Amino acid sequence: MRRSKWAGWNAWILPASILCFIISLIPWLIMIYNSFFNLSYTKVGTGQFVGLENYRRAFDDPSFLTSFWITMKILLIALPVEFLLGLVLAVLVSQHTRMRKFVVPVLTIPMVIAPAVVGLIWNLNLNPNFGPVGIFLRNIGLSADGLLANTSTALYTIIAIDVWQWTPFMFLLFLSGLVGQPKEPLEAAQVDGATSWQTFKRVSVPALKPIFIVGFLLRFTDVYKLFDTIWTTTGGGPGMATEALSVFGYRVNFGYWHIGYGSAVVMLIFIISYLASLVFFHTVVPPEKKIN
Amino acid sequence: MITTKTRYSQFIQVLGIVIIVFVCLIALVPYLWTFLSGFKERTDILSTTPKLFFTPTLKNFPEVFITNGFLLYLRNSVVTAVFAVLLCLITGVPAAYAFSRYHIYGKKHLYFYFLTTRMCPAVAEALPLYILFSKFGLLGKTPGLVLAHCTFIVAFVIYVMRTFFDDIPEELDNAALVDGYTEWGAFWHVIVPIVKPGIASTALLSFIFSWNEMLFSLILGGHSAKTLPASFSGLITPHGTFWGQLCAAAGVVTVPIIILAAILQKYLIRGLSLGAVKG
Numbered sequence: 262m263r264r265s266k267w268a269g270w271n272a273w274i275l276p277a278s279i280l281c282f283i284i285s286l287i288p289w290l291i292m293i294y295n296s297f298f299n300l301s302y303t304k305v306g307t308g309q310f311v312g313l314e315n316y317r318r319a320f321d322d323p324s325f326l327t328s329f330w331i332t333m334k335i336l337l338i339a340l341p342v343e344f345l346l347g348l349v350l351a352v353l354v355s356q357h358t359r360m361r362k363f364v365v366p367v368l369t370i371p372m373v374i375a376p377a378v379v380g381l382i383w384n385l386n387l388n389p390n391f392g393p394v395g396i397f398l399r400n401i402g403l404s405a406d407g408l409l410a411n412t413s414t415a416l417y418t419i420i421a422i423d424v425w426q427w428t429p430f431m432f433l434l435f436l437s438g439l440v441g442q443p444k445e446p447l448e449a450a451q452v453d454g455a456t457s458w459q460t461f462k463r464v465s466v467p468a469l470k471p472i473f474i475v476g477f478l479l480r481f482t483d484v485y486k487l488f489d490t491i492w493t494t495t496g497g498g499p500g501m502a503t504e505a506l507s508v509f510g511y512r513v514n515f516g517y518w519h520i521g522y523g524s525a526v527v528m529l530i531f532i533i534s535y536l537a538s539l540v541f542f543h544t545v546v547p548p549e550k551k552i553n
Numbered sequence: 554m555i556t557t558k559t560r561y562s563q564f565i566q567v568l569g570i571v572i573i574v575f576v577c578l579i580a581l582v583p584y585l586w587t588f589l590s591g592f593k594e595r596t597d598i599l600s601t602t603p604k605l606f607f608t609p610t611l612k613n614f615p616e617v618f619i620t621n622g623f624l625l626y627l628r629n630s631v632v633t634a635v636f637a638v639l640l641c642l643i644t645g646v647p648a649a650y651a652f653s654r655y656h657i658y659g660k661k662h663l664y665f666y667f668l669t670t671r672m673c674p675a676v677a678e679a680l681p682l683y684i685l686f687s688k689f690g691l692l693g694k695t696p697g698l699v700l701a702h703c704t705f706i707v708a709f710v711i712y713v714m715r716t717f718f719d720d721i722p723e724e725l726d727n728a729a730l731v732d733g734y735t736e737w738g739a740f741w742h743v744i745v746p747i748v749k750p751g752i753a754s755t756a757l758l759s760f761i762f763s764w765n766e767m768l769f770s771l772i773l774g775g776h777s778a779k780t781l782p783a784s785f786s787g788l789i790t791p792h793g794t795f796w797g798q799l800c801a802a803a804g805v806v807t808v809p810i811i812i813l814a815a816i817l818q819k820y821l822i823r824g825l826s827l828g829a830v831k832g
Contacts, residue, residue, distance in 0.1 A: 274652070276647070357570060373811065377767045377783070393603040514683075524681075
């Protein structure tokens with residue numbers, strides 16, 4: 262590893278650092294500053310310093326707490342389902358190698374198209390009057406007014422949409438892990454008389470552990486900030502049934518224009534994603550090369 | 554005994570294929586249905602018995618892109634994505650190289666800082682940017698949106714490109730330096746040509762991220778700079794939802810991306826996992 266010619270930061274890194282400081286570090290500092298003020302764009306005479314009042318208020322705000330639980334619920338259900346389905350599918354496809362060529366491009370479609378379009382797709386397909394899935398569900402007597410319009414089913418539908426969209430990602434991760442696996446341990450296990458289930462459980466799955474961690478952290482941060490699909494299907498409704506953290510953060514700031522309180526809310530949302538990045542950084546990011 | 558065993562394994566084999574095909578249909582059909590609806594008359598879309606066969610029409614496309622002005626949003630999408638990708642490559646690729654090769658004071662902290670810009674919820678970037686942009690007159694302007702998109706693309710470029718640079722043995726740099734290249738010359742004339750495929754795929758994936766992004770465009774784009782994903786809600790009006798036009802626009806947003814993704818297939822996992830899984 263070469264020493265930088267400059268004692269401090271060198272010119273290679275400077276442009277990217279300056280760019281990121283301007284568009285993200287300075288804005289963050291402004292947001293932290295604003296979070297200590299009673300600031301609103303719709304009320305006159307606001308802007309007094311209130312200290313930590315905005316943060317205290319967030320913990321007393323039932324809407325904030327509800328949206329927190331909604332996000333937790335999405336995380337707790339969507340992630341395990343995506344992992345399990347992705348793993349099963351990857352194992353199946355890894356055994357039918359000839360199908361990979363056509364399965365992989367098809368399954369990438371849901372995860373590469375714009376999340377806004379994913380919302381639109383399900384809005385159309387789940388419509389109880391003219392969407393194929395919606396009509397089917399109505400005909401078998403499950404949901405007369407559409408899954409997304411019903412308070413008790415809307416959140417689970419959002420979760421199902423996320424599963425539809427992102428199971429392929431877990432599938433591809435696991436598939437690349439299974440296919441790239443060295444053959445020797447598998448053969449050794451077979452020679453030792455292990456059944457295929459034992460081989461899978463004791464050899465393949467432990468080898469997938471790093472991939473499992475990467476997938477978990479990436480899916481965690483993405484589901485945690487889920488916004489687009491909710492916004493384009495339910496907009497957070499009906500009522501507040503699908504108002505996840507990002508949607509709530511959006512509404513406080515750009516619906517009610519309570520910028521001071523909104524900044525505190527967004528800061529609280531930000532802290533958890535910061536912790537997730539910290540974990541990601543220390544578990545997944547490859548360490549510096551040990552050369553020279 | 555042997556025959557029952559082979560029959561059993563044949564059954565498992567077939568069952569596996571059936572499940573895989575079924576899953577592919579679940580992934581594909583809802584999208585195809587939406588795509589096809591872009592070629593349907595209003596009455597065919599709103600039909601209470603879903604119509605698989607219909608007389609296709611192209612009239613939704615001029616209606617949405619010309620009459621409803623979506624051509625502007627399409628232009629915004631292209632311009633924003635192209636400039637955001639260029640800006641991020643110009644700044645991000647040399648930074649990634651430095652992270653792979655140099656000792657830099659505070660390197661670890663800086664590298665982590667870039668990660669937080671990628672992981673942080675978009676609303677936590679968009680809110681302070683809204684306040685900042687309103688002071689500098691960048692709201693509703695494409696340059697503002699380009700900068701906003703850089704918040705999540707720069708980090709992506711740095712993280713993924715670093716793994717490409719890490720794959721190249723450092724002896725190559727040293728050989729180039731011995732041959733009389735400057736540091737910059739070694740990077741530009743020796744290393745960059747080797748990672749060209751990596752740069753190209755990183756650029757295309759960054760393009761996809763910018764193209765698909767909605768929240769920044771919704772908050773910072775205003776009317777004149779918003780991109781296609783943020784403009785769909787304009788077709789859902791109190792007088793009804795223009796499904797044909799929505800689906801036509803959705804087709805235009807998704808088809809180029811699906812083609813790009815097919816080209817990038819080998820690289821998709823490495824990109825989406827920030828270089829952590831080589832795929």
